Amino acid sequence: MHEFSLATSLVDLVLKHCPQDEELESITVEAGPMRGIDPQAMQWAWQAATDNTAITGSKVELIQQPWKLHCPDCHTDFVANDMFTNCSCGCQKTNPIDSDTLRLVRLTLKEPATLCT
Amino acid sequence: MDIPIIENVLKLNDEVASINRKTLKDAGVYTVDLIGSPGSGKTSLLEATFKAIGDKVRIGVLVGDLTTARDATRIAKWCPDVVQINTGKGCHLDANQVRQGLDRLKLDELDILIIENVGNLICPVGFDLGQDAKVGLFSIAEGDDKAAKHPYIVQEAQILLLNKMDLLPHVTFDLELFKEDVARINPKVSLQQVSATQGLIAPWCDWLLSHIAQDCTV
Numbered sequence A: 001m002h003e004f005s006l007a008t009s010l011v012d013l014v015l016k017h018c019p020q021d022e023e024l025e026s027i028t029v030e031a032g033p034m035r036g037i038d039p040q041a042m043q044w045a046w047q048a049a050t051d052n053t054a055i056t057g058s059k060v061e062l063i064q065q066p067w068k069l070h071c072p073d074c075h076t077d078f079v080a081n082d083m084f085t086n087c088s089c090g091c092q093k094t095n096p097i098d099s100d101t102l103r104l105v106r107l108t109l110k111e112p113a114t115l116c117t
Numbered sequence B: 001m002d003i004p005i006i007e008n009v010l011k012l013n014d015e016v017a018s019i020n021r022k023t024l025k026d027a028g029v030y031t032v033d034l035i036g037s038p039g040s041g042k043t044s045l046l047e048a049t050f051k052a053i054g055d056k057v058r059i060g061v062l063v064g065d066l067t068t069a070r071d072a073t074r075i076a077k078w079c080p081d082v083v084q085i086n087t088g089k090g091c092h093l094d095a096n097q098v099r100q101g102l103d104r105l106k107l108d109e110l111d112i113l114i115i116e117n118v119g120n121l122i123c124p125v126g127f128d129l130g131q132d133a134k135v136g137l138f139s140i141a142e143g144d145d146k147a148a149k150h151p152y153i154v155q156e157a158q159i160l161l162l163n164k165m166d167l168l169p170h171v172t173f174d175l176e177l178f179k180e181d182v183a184r185i186n187p188k189v190s191l192q193q194v195s196a197t198q199g200l201i202a203p204w205c206d207w208l209l210s211h212i213a214q215d216c217t218v
């Protein structure tokens, strides 16, 4: 459901940017881990949300970003796969920053079929 | 062929949210977006809030609910200014639904607007409605791991309430662990313990009142 609401918002944006006479192959979306997006659920949601639109049949490429963590002790930022990752300085109080990205970064159009006669 | 674009997916929502924010600010209404999982006690907190401070400040309510009008009916006992928004299949309120809800309220006659979002700890967090603050509501009955599993609301909220404290003796809930998780995800957020059905909500009422006091001085 959660992915579906994002897919609906995405359809509006993509339709705005997609050239009318071209066929859309895929869109690329970058998502931070705070958003908790499941790639498979996103794909299904996209299929459902694009049904009966000019961009039906296209796919979503989801780029899942890692956590970005901040260390309050040594003031460094680093990336990790787990939100509760300790800093290499030993600090156990790292906190997540900038981990809620959600943006459309690219549209990929189908190459027009070359006709041989 | 690739067409590079960098655009926030929720841009359209955010644009409407800024319009809401301006409308609310112009009317002098302090607005909170109340977010919590199903049954965490959002409507009970509203009822208790009316009981506690309903005669001191004018509070309006927007309630998002999937299908029923039950929450609105409960709140209508306390408050004439309640507007129900049925989200149908949507698992969160969006700025446009709130926009329509605002049209049905007499904003000039309100000090505070509380938006009870759809019971869900994930989607509502990402949708700006035009509120001044997001409030996250957890409850003892849901288990002590919920902050760690739903970091987004913990990070985005200005105040977190842990409700149903009266149940603490009856359930396994590691309060220290919960507090540690919250502090690690968001060291700045204020975490307050309440019990809505017992009327023990003083820290929440104080927090709310402190914001309208500030607004009156500008």
Ligand SMILES: Nc1nc2c(ncn2[C@@H]2O[C@H](COP(=O)(O)OP(=O)(O)OP(=O)(O)O)[C@@H](O)[C@H]2O)c(=O)[nH]1
Binding pocket: B036, B037, B038, B039, B040, B041, B042, B043, B044, B045, B071, B118, B119, B120, B163, B164, B165, B166, B167, B194, B195, B196, B197, B198
């Ligand atoms: N023991 C106890 N029960 C509570 C407390 N607050 C709420 N409840 C109970 O929890 C249940 C759910 O409360 P609601 O206020 O309806 O919860 P909600 O978050 O509005 O639920 P939805 O709108 O359906 O998501 C009710 O049976 C309440 O009586 C509390 O502080 N202590």
Ligand SMILES: [Mg+2]
Binding pocket: B042, B043, B044, B071, B116
């Ligand atoms: Mg409710």
Ligand SMILES: [Zn+2]
Binding pocket: A001, A002, A003, A005, B091, B092, B120, B122, B123, B124
């Ligand atoms: Zn959702």
Ligand SMILES: [Zn+2]
Binding pocket: A071, A072, A073, A074, A075, A076, A087, A088, A089, A090, A091
């Ligand atoms: Zn460090």
